[in-house]
Amino acid sequence: MSTNITSVLKESRVFAPSEAFTQQANVSAEERERLVAWADKDPDGFWAAQAESLHWFKKWNKVLDWSNPPFAKWFVGGTINASDNCIDRHLTNGRKNKAAIIWEGEPGDTRTLTYQQLHREVCKFANALKTLGVAKGDRVTIYMPLTPEAAIAMLACARIGAVHSVIFGGFSAEAVADRNNDAQAKVVITADAGWRRGKIVPLKENVDAALAKSPSVTTCVVFNRCNHPVTMKDGRDVWWHDVMAKASADCPAEQLDSEHPLFILYTSGSTGKPKGVLHTTGGYMLGASLTHKWIFDIKDDDVYWCTADVGWITGHTYTVYGPLANGSTILMYEGAPNHPAEDRFWDLIEKYRVSILYTAPTAIRAFIKWGNQHVEKHDLTSLRLLGSVGEPINPEAWMWYHEVIGGGRCPIVDTWWQTETGSILITPLPGAIPTKPGSATKPMPGIAAEVVDKDGKPVPANAGGFLVVKRPWPSMMRTIYNDDQRFKDTYWSNYPGVYFTADGARQDDDGYIWVMGRVDDVLNVSGHRLSTMEVESALVNHPKVAEAAVVGRPDDLKGEAICCFVTLKQGNDPTDDLKAALKAHVAKEIGALARPDEVKFTDTLPKTRSGKIMRRLLRDIAANRVGTGDTTTLEDYGVLAKLRADEE
Numbered sequence: 001m002s003t004n005i006t007s008v009l010k011e012s013r014v015f016a017p018s019e020a021f022t023q024q025a026n027v028s029a030e031e032r033e034r035l036v037a038w039a040d041k042d043p044d045g046f047w048a049a050q051a052e053s054l055h056w057f058k059k060w061n062k063v064l065d066w067s068n069p070p071f072a073k074w075f076v077g078g079t080i081n082a083s084d085n086c087i088d089r090h091l092t093n094g095r096k097n098k099a100a101i102i103w104e105g106e107p108g109d110t111r112t113l114t115y116q117q118l119h120r121e122v123c124k125f126a127n128a129l130k131t132l133g134v135a136k137g138d139r140v141t142i143y144m145p146l147t148p149e150a151a152i153a154m155l156a157c158a159r160i161g162a163v164h165s166v167i168f169g170g171f172s173a174e175a176v177a178d179r180n181n182d183a184q185a186k187v188v189i190t191a192d193a194g195w196r197r198g199k200i201v202p203l204k205e206n207v208d209a210a211l212a213k214s215p216s217v218t219t220c221v222v223f224n225r226c227n228h229p230v231t232m233k234d235g236r237d238v239w240w241h242d243v244m245a246k247a248s249a250d251c252p253a254e255q256l257d258s259e260h261p262l263f264i265l266y267t268s269g270s271t272g273k274p275k276g277v278l279h280t281t282g283g284y285m286l287g288a289s290l291t292h293k294w295i296f297d298i299k300d301d302d303v304y305w306c307t308a309d310v311g312w313i314t315g316h317t318y319t320v321y322g323p324l325a326n327g328s329t330i331l332m333y334e335g336a337p338n339h340p341a342e343d344r345f346w347d348l349i350e351k352y353r354v355s356i357l358y359t360a361p362t363a364i365r366a367f368i369k370w371g372n373q374h375v376e377k378h379d380l381t382s383l384r385l386l387g388s389v390g391e392p393i394n395p396e397a398w399m400w401y402h403e404v405i406g407g408g409r410c411p412i413v414d415t416w417w418q419t420e421t422g423s424i425l426i427t428p429l430p431g432a433i434p435t436k437p438g439s440a441t442k443p444m445p446g447i448a449a450e451v452v453d454k455d456g457k458p459v460p461a462n463a464g465g466f467l468v469v470k471r472p473w474p475s476m477m478r479t480i481y482n483d484d485q486r487f488k489d490t491y492w493s494n495y496p497g498v499y500f501t502a503d504g505a506r507q508d509d510d511g512y513i514w515v516m517g518r519v520d521d522v523l524n525v526s527g528h529r530l531s532t533m534e535v536e537s538a539l540v541n542h543p544k545v546a547e548a549a550v551v552g553r554p555d556d557l558k559g560e561a562i563c564c565f566v567t568l569k570q571g572n573d574p575t576d577d578l579k580a581a582l583k584a585h586v587a588k589e590i591g592a593l594a595r596p597d598e599v600k601f602t603d604t605l606p607k608t609r610s611g612k613i614m615r616r617l618l619r620d621i622a623a624n625r626v627g628t629g630d631t632t633t634l635e636d637y638g639v640l641a642k643l644r645a646d647e648e
């Protein structure tokens, strides 16, 4: 872990929300101050009052049980159901005929589901799952294209208390098998295929390969999205439409304990093995719905579009659970932003009159590169609020987003959070606080986020430090699935009783937080988390590779590019063909999102005397920054010289 954090970013522009926005905002500046003070003085009272906004079958008798840290229990004794909160209560509050999901497929096909229709689909699929033997607590893998059925599958699991584990469709068969095995999944829900950039992504084929190595899985449900030919294995595979045809639409939501697991979501940490982040029901639903309401200033007539796939935490919390809990109309789009042309997003916004857009800096940087002409073709006046998530947004991308997409009138919420935090922790409330390009501003009311030094002491203004959270919060992860020890070690051992985010940050003179990025070995590639170790183990898995070290290199579009240093086993030639083969091998092992941008062959890797790979040096070499590393501990100066010579 790097302990020397400095920031070179100097940014002094400040943007206050417009009078027009402030006047209609869900949370005003005064209200925000009041909420922050209340939550600091009486956190339990604050969270209890907020939790009243959810529907509980039975109220809790204790807000927080923190008697066995870091294992938190929220709303102890309460019973609740996420699917009931996302659907059923809107059937009686005047929203039953409101569009819940407006969906567009990549080829242009469209569907709209009202809350009433969504209810019927979810109930039927929940019953279908029961018929297939899924019981409360069972794990179900969801590996789907971004279709309404992905959300229906998630909500159906939640309805019967099954624990979903959604895997992004870009992950490989290997990755699916690993996750199936770790979670001991019983059922996999997939589709024949999905559309991406005009091509078919063969999901079922990947599942077939994964299931050959996933002994716990007894059944695979296949949704027919593309009419793509698939092999259905007798006794194991069933069609979505067949099980739905037989299912009853009557399925009351299970009354689940507040701490009943809602989902596992695998994410990369600093070791080779992805972590199954576990979230439970009551606290997560509070975090999701409250942040969505306050941060996105959601109103009943908004058309809200979070562009994240449900395979990521952003898709869980802000495509599905948060907005549906608030009875919002969500837009869901299956495919790529540049298909059939680079104006697809703007076309969708114009067509559906989207009012709130939530996307990632990596996408924004791509839009900038593609050019303003694609934006200017479209009427984007329906937009009133913009959001950013996944990585630090560089001020120039922020300005472009503000001016070109937001027409200068839309506040931008730069939202900092993690798979582990369940919901947004640091963010502007858009009508309540002026924004600065590149800063996520301040913690949500109730969130005790701080920047500290390595001893846990607050750092002075403008000095770099580690971002931590000093009090538990309702949507925090509960553990790493089946690995309590790793949960303790990873997040709670640096500072006892304090959550360690593994991000570096600084606070400016106004107390605004500027998140600078990871201080562990996690890469952020196009807003996707990847561990360097994961890529290294994939490389070492290749029969010709002896050793590998992977580092990130700054990249204008992706944020970070994946750069691999590889030593080969004797007798293998360092050819371009082998470079290409290694890239393909990593993509096969993990998924296309992990495909290395660069492979460099070397005779040995630079190591310290104790045998640790000198990553800082490799990062400098990868980024073409030569000479900043302290090389006196280099085991072999020749290695460095040779690697640098290769740069020329």
Ligand code: WTA
Binding pocket: 267, 313, 314, 388, 389, 390, 391, 392, 393, 414, 415, 416, 417, 418, 419, 420, 440, 501, 502, 503, 515, 516, 517, 518, 524, 527, 528, 529
């Ligand atoms: C980074 C995504 C700066 C951060 C929701 C964090 C950000 C990691 C921001 C979590 C932001 C996310 N500004 N950095 N607004 N949002 N990050 O688990 O490094 O996929 O630790 O969750 O993304 O990534 P994850």
